[in-house]
Amino acid sequence: MRVTCEVVGEGTEERDLPDDATYGDVLRELDFSPHEASVLVDGSPVPEDAPVETDDLQVLRLVKGG
Numbered sequence: 815m816r817v818t819c820e821v822v823g824e825g826t827e828e829r830d831l832p833d834d835a836t837y838g839d840v841l842r843e844l845d846f847s848p849h850e851a852s853v854l855v856d857g858s859p860v861p862e863d864a865p866v867e868t869d870d871l872q873v874l875r876l877v878k879g880g
Contacts, residue, residue: 817866819844821873831866838862841873850877 815833819840820826829843837853837860844851848862854872 818870835866836863851875
């Protein structure tokens with residue numbers, strides 16, 4: 815499955831994921847941990863262990879180095 819991931823404020827990336835991927839897998843694919851980012855679908859956060867059911871999502875960084 816091909817997924818378009820918008821990292822809020824940083825740009826958009828497309829990734830190819832296995833059909834059984836979870837939202838946690840999306841975060842790992844983008845080099846984020848669940849402690850530093852959340853996945854949003856239609857503006858609402860989704861659990862990291864839920865299966866990916868959309869091809870367009872947002873990643874919101876909760877922690878950003880400085």
